[in-house]
Amino acid sequence: MKVSTMITSVGAAGIVVLGVTMAKTNPQQPQYEEYAAQKLTTYLKTDFCKKTPNFLQNLIQFNCDKLIDSANPQIREIIAATTKRQNYIVFSVYTTDLKIDNLIPGYKFETVGAFETFYTYKAEQQ
Numbered sequence: 001m002k003v004s005t006m007i008t009s010v011g012a013a014g015i016v017v018l019g020v021t022m023a024k025t026n027p028q029q030p031q032y033e034e035y036a037a038q039k040l041t042t043y044l045k046t047d048f049c050k051k052t053p054n055f056l057q058n059l060i061q062f063n064c065d066k067l068i069d070s071a072n073p074q075i076r077e078i079i080a081a082t083t084k085r086q087n088y089i090v091f092s093v094y095t096t097d098l099k100i101d102n103l104i105p106g107y108k109f110e111t112v113g114a115f116e117t118f119y120t121y122k123a124e125q126q
Helices: 003-024 029-051 054-059 064-070 072-081
Strands: 083-087 092-098 107-114 117-125
Touching (some): 072 083
């Protein structure tokens, strides 16, 4: 057997193994919803809550972190309702259009999921 044929065969087998591995580890929608809810909760706690004036928090006995923790199931429901998944078998692209009402700015997130991991490559305010 020629060396070039052997290298081609090994390369083809490697591509098949990679494809099967990617297909088996392509994350599903519930995993994305958990990821997105965790990311959004972290953002709200570290950015939004820090911008809430202290006098407002003291005036109404407002604990932003606890409020966000208690709203986690609703956050996940909103993400589930506003997300579309494009499944390409070996990876998925999730597009979330987070628009609650006209008074609050909307956001659009695009995330790729592969190898049981997510990478958000686009996040923009609309």
